[in-house]
Amino acid sequence: MDAASPAMASLKSGTSGRKGRINPLLFFYLGWIAAVLLAAIVGPWFFGDDALRQSLGQRLKPPSLAHLAGTDAVGRDILSRIIVGARPTLIIASGGVLIGLGLGTVAGTLAGYFGGFLDRVIMALVDIKLAFPTIIFAIGTIAVVGTSTAILSFVIGLTGWVTFARVQRAVVLRIKVQPFMEAASAVGASSTRLILLHILPNSVAPLLVVTSLDLVRVILLEASLSFLGLGVQPPTPSWGGMINAGRDYLQTAWWVSLAPGLAIMLTALSISRVGDWLRDVLDPDLG
Amino acid sequence: MSRAPAPILSVRDLHVRLWTKFGVVRAVNGVSLDLAPGEVLGIVGESGSGKSIAMLAVMGLLDAALVDAVAGSVTVGDRSWNDLTEIEAWSSRSEDLAMIFQDAQTALNPVLTIEAQIVETLKARHGLGRKEARARAIKLLEAVRIPDPQRCLSSYPHQLSGGMCQRVMIAMAVGCEPKVLIADEPTTALDVTVQAQILNLISEIQRESGMSLVIISHDLGVIASIADRVHVMYAGRIVEKGTVQDVFAAPRHPYTQALLACTTRVDDEAAAPRAIPGALPDMREAISGCPFRDRCPIVLPICATEDPELDAVEGHAAACWRMPGADP
Amino acid sequence: MSIPASPSDFALPLLQLDDVCVDFQVPKAQGGKATLRAVRNVSLQVMPGESIALVGESGCGKSTLGRVMVGLIEPSRGSVLYRGRAMNALNRRDQQSARRMLQMVFQNPYGALDPRFRIHRSVREPLDIAGLGSRAERREKVARVLGLVGLGPRHAAAYPKQLSGGQLQRVGIARAIVTSPEVLVCDEVTSALDVSAKIQITELLVELGRELNVSYVFISHDLGIVRQVATRIAVMYLGRIVELMDAASFYRGALHPYSRALLNSVPIPDPQLQRDRLSKILVGEVPSPTDPPSGCAFRSRCPLAQNICREVDPALTPRKGSHLVACHFC
Numbered sequence: 001m002d003a004a005s006p007a008m009a010s011l012k013s014g015t016s017g018r019k020g021r022i023n024p025l026l027f028f029y030l031g032w033i034a035a036v037l038l039a040a041i042v043g044p045w046f047f048g049d050d051a052l053r054q055s056l057g058q059r060l061k062p063p064s065l066a067h068l069a070g071t072d073a074v075g076r077d078i079l080s081r082i083i084v085g086a087r088p089t090l091i092i093a094s095g096g097v098l099i100g101l102g103l104g105t106v107a108g109t110l111a112g113y114f115g116g117f118l119d120r121v122i123m124a125l126v127d128i129k130l131a132f133p134t135i136i137f138a139i140g141t142i143a144v145v146g147t148s149t150a151i152l153s154f155v156i157g158l159t160g161w162v163t164f165a166r167v168q169r170a171v172v173l174r175i176k177v178q179p180f181m182e183a184a185s186a187v188g189a190s191s192t193r194l195i196l197l198h199i200l201p202n203s204v205a206p207l208l209v210v211t212s213l214d215l216v217r218v219i220l221l222e223a224s225l226s227f228l229g230l231g232v233q234p235p236t237p238s239w240g241g242m243i244n245a246g247r248d249y250l251q252t253a254w255w256v257s258l259a260p261g262l263a264i265m266l267t268a269l270s271i272s273r274v275g276d277w278l279r280d281v282l283d284p285d286l287g
Numbered sequence: 288m289s290r291a292p293a294p295i296l297s298v299r300d301l302h303v304r305l306w307t308k309f310g311v312v313r314a315v316n317g318v319s320l321d322l323a324p325g326e327v328l329g330i331v332g333e334s335g336s337g338k339s340i341a342m343l344a345v346m347g348l349l350d351a352a353l354v355d356a357v358a359g360s361v362t363v364g365d366r367s368w369n370d371l372t373e374i375e376a377w378s379s380r381s382e383d384l385a386m387i388f389q390d391a392q393t394a395l396n397p398v399l400t401i402e403a404q405i406v407e408t409l410k411a412r413h414g415l416g417r418k419e420a421r422a423r424a425i426k427l428l429e430a431v432r433i434p435d436p437q438r439c440l441s442s443y444p445h446q447l448s449g450g451m452c453q454r455v456m457i458a459m460a461v462g463c464e465p466k467v468l469i470a471d472e473p474t475t476a477l478d479v480t481v482q483a484q485i486l487n488l489i490s491e492i493q494r495e496s497g498m499s500l501v502i503i504s505h506d507l508g509v510i511a512s513i514a515d516r517v518h519v520m521y522a523g524r525i526v527e528k529g530t531v532q533d534v535f536a537a538p539r540h541p542y543t544q545a546l547l548a549c550t551t552r553v554d555d556e557a558a559a560p561r562a563i564p565g566a567l568p569d570m571r572e573a574i575s576g577c578p579f580r581d582r583c584p585i586v587l588p589i590c591a592t593e594d595p596e597l598d599a600v601e602g603h604a605a606a607c608w609r610m611p612g613a614d615p
Numbered sequence: 616m617s618i619p620a621s622p623s624d625f626a627l628p629l630l631q632l633d634d635v636c637v638d639f640q641v642p643k644a645q646g647g648k649a650t651l652r653a654v655r656n657v658s659l660q661v662m663p664g665e666s667i668a669l670v671g672e673s674g675c676g677k678s679t680l681g682r683v684m685v686g687l688i689e690p691s692r693g694s695v696l697y698r699g700r701a702m703n704a705l706n707r708r709d710q711q712s713a714r715r716m717l718q719m720v721f722q723n724p725y726g727a728l729d730p731r732f733r734i735h736r737s738v739r740e741p742l743d744i745a746g747l748g749s750r751a752e753r754r755e756k757v758a759r760v761l762g763l764v765g766l767g768p769r770h771a772a773a774y775p776k777q778l779s780g781g782q783l784q785r786v787g788i789a790r791a792i793v794t795s796p797e798v799l800v801c802d803e804v805t806s807a808l809d810v811s812a813k814i815q816i817t818e819l820l821v822e823l824g825r826e827l828n829v830s831y832v833f834i835s836h837d838l839g840i841v842r843q844v845a846t847r848i849a850v851m852y853l854g855r856i857v858e859l860m861d862a863a864s865f866y867r868g869a870l871h872p873y874s875r876a877l878l879n880s881v882p883i884p885d886p887q888l889q890r891d892r893l894s895k896i897l898v899g900e901v902p903s904p905t906d907p908p909s910g911c912a913f914r915s916r917c918p919l920a921q922n923i924c925r926e927v928d929p930a931l932t933p934r935k936g937s938h939l940v941a942c943h944f945c
Contacts, residue, residue: 179726186685186719187741188711201731333809448900478672479880483896508882511889531886549814551839553866553881562814
């Protein structure tokens with residue numbers, strides 16, 4: 001009856017975007033992330049020499065067929081340096097995010113679940129951290145203990161845990177009042193069990209969103225630190241350091257800063273969009 | 288039942304397809320109905336029967352982001368709308384139609400006082416000044432039996448009980464002087480003693496104002512409380528319609544019979560309720576044949592292939608091949 | 616669970632509440648805290664094989680009382696005795712095994728299961744926590760219990776969002792009976808369901824009650840459904856039991872004016888009779904439990920109220936047989 005009805009024949013199907021439809025751009029973002037990962041893993045084997053080889057005759061050449069992204073102030077191929085620079089950039093960023101995620105999730109879960117005094121102490125630490133400028137903290141720490149990949153990751157992680165802690169605390173407060181938590185208590189579940197088996201698995205989706213946002217933040221922070229000369233030390237290329245190196249030539253050789261800048265922007269954008277998509281896929285309420 | 292007065296609201300061949308998490312669902316499949324001036328029409332059905340969706344589509348209040356398609360026509364008084372997808376249609380129909388909902392507490396804006404909400408509505412609707420609107424608001428709140436209207440006006444929704452919020456919603460709806468009030472499960476969220484009060488109130492206000500009323504409910508008892516006529520909905524279509532006396536005393540459609548048989552009663556010793564076997568058909572598919580056939584105790588071969596039309600005997604219609612008059 | 620061995624065991628209540636009070640501290644709108652007396656001086660016994668219904672409107676304390684019974688809420692005063700032994704006097708292990716005998720089915724079938732657990736894991740969880748049986752035994756028990764509530768292996772492997780409300784409520788029941796409890800507290804288990812599913816769940820509970828020899832505490836505002844399961848009915852108003860009697864005579868012989876008003880307020884699917892009932896309904900709404908009326912809590916809405924109701928809170932006193940009523944005038 002439906003199909004034959006004249007009324008139904010005139011129906012226009014709606015076309016507005018909805019959950020579950022895959023945005024074609026998503027494939028581009030996924031592809032970009034895969035390319036960056038591939039560069040980080042195998043890049044140094046293939047482009048390691050090119051990234052470091054200086055050629056004073058080739059200084060500050062604009063993009064061409066020989067140098068697709070141009071060359072820098074000492075004649076090194078910028079594209080090779082971006083590819084090789086992916087590894088330190090990603091190691092520092094993911095290390096920093098993982099440290100922040102770990103610390104923040106533990107702090108936020110404890111604060112949200114137990115409340116009371118513990119909650120007030122943890123939230124006071126969060127407020128103190130938020131009142132303290134990130135860059136100053138990073139500069140201070142690196143000035144005292146020096147710089148290395150591990151130290152950079154750690155410093156970056158210490159600046160990021162508060163976001164995770166605050167989000168996780170809010171998430172725990174929301175989950176804590178869900179009926180299934182009471183149902184688990186009613187069958188005798190301990191606090192450890194409630195936290196490990198019920199709260200944490202149900203926090204994955206929101207934490208994932210924060211993780212993707214924080215990856216973006218951390219890549220930019222590493223860039224800032226490198227820009228200030230506190231990041232990865234030359235001659236090892238890192239994206240932030242490359243932008244810094246191009247600072248003096250912005251008027252005359254814009255490509256020196258532009259190419260690593262584009263790499264950071266595309267990577268950050270891709271991670272954030274893929275993170276959103278993963279959240280939609282993983283969230284049981286929306287699925 | 289006389290067919291004499293021109294209907295105040297008439298709906299023809301309404302179809303609605305909606306996006307849900309399971310895909311596109313054919314929520315309403317060819318609903319037509321007429322509402323006479325001053326009449327109380329009950330629409331009864333289980334969740335998923337399409338009763339609320341149908342009336343939201345009539346109001347023009349469907350969430351545009353979830354609508355896949357809407358078709359059909361709505362006539363209110365002497366004005367007709369044939370394209371129900373138009374967004375502006377709502378504001379034009381809202382002059383004549385008003386609606387109240389199940390959850391009155393969330394239908395009110397939590398950050399505004401009752402006064403701000405009710406007075407703004409009256410100012411916008413009738414072009415009243417602030418003072419006149421306030422005086423009228425107090426009259427309306429008295430009409431819905433709110434004990435202390437002054438205090439109610441200065442309250443926020445969370446300071447009022449669910450029953451009080453529903454009274455405020457009724458006052459706001461009635462203040463718009465609609466020709467038709469559509470009440471979607473208005474008492475479902477309320478306690479039984481308050482439910483009885485609200486049903487009485489709606490019924491009294493309807494009689495006093497002479498407006499028409501559509502009451503949507505899953506509860507046969509609520510329909511029996513105030514409706515003149517009843518439409519029984521199943522799988523997005525009307526399967527039986529007639530006066531409440533006829534339909535409740537002698538249901539003709541097997542679904543209506545099953546629905547009555549699974550309703551518990553507190554007054555009658557004898558009847559032990561019987562559940563309806565099976566579940567609603569998959570509403571994503573276009574259903575060929577009768578949508579109730581998989582759960583029906585008296586199914587015929589034709590039920591699998593052809594959908595029975597509503598067929599009236601003395602104003603009491605049912606869509607079933609077993610009915611006298613139906614031609615298998 | 617073992618069936619009581621001697622007749623004297625039958626006389627012993629499974630669960631006994633003695634003068635239980637529950638107070639909550641709630642924030643006041645004007646700031647500060649107010650005391651909400653959710654349950655006031657309730658004494659009640661749950662006998663083996665019986666099905667006692669707690670009925671009343673929202674805010675009457677029935678759900679709180681149910682949570683006290685399974686140990687989710689500690690009473691502020693009074694005691695809870697399981698088989699004659701006070702719960703709070705038991706050591707940790709005894710308390711845990713006692714609580715396994717007292718299980719609860721929750722109102723909202725969609726929310727009461729962890730969305731990330733497959734059904735069989737949710738049903739197995741009580742066994743995992745209690746450490747009962749080997750892995751294989753647990754798996755087998757889960758399958759058997761799911762079979763009892765009418766669900767199969769296909770449902771067991773599903774996630775909650777893939778099941779209907781009625782099926783989820785069956786899972787909730789399976790989870791509650793998997794540890795073979797003696798008392799099952801059902802908190803509004805049918806209120807989120809469609810009419811037909813309501814009946815199916817009630818029939819299932821009645822059947823399980825017989826098969827498993829489990830006693831029910833059936834919390835509900837739906838007197839039509841209560842009629843299908845209850846053997847005794849306790850009517851609550853503002854934290855107190857105002858009437859307690861056997862279910863068979865409740866629907867005709869309830870005496871308390873509130874019980875009668877409650878019965879009269881339930882709409883029935885008969886247009887003539889129903890319109891008549893609507894003409895004699897109760898006025899007013901339930902007063903705030905932070906500020907209940909003096910004397911009898913129901914007096915502000917009671918058609919029988921006199922001066923004495925303002926001053927003296929009527930005690931629950933026997934009428935005919937085991938019928939108890941708290942009212943000065945009936």
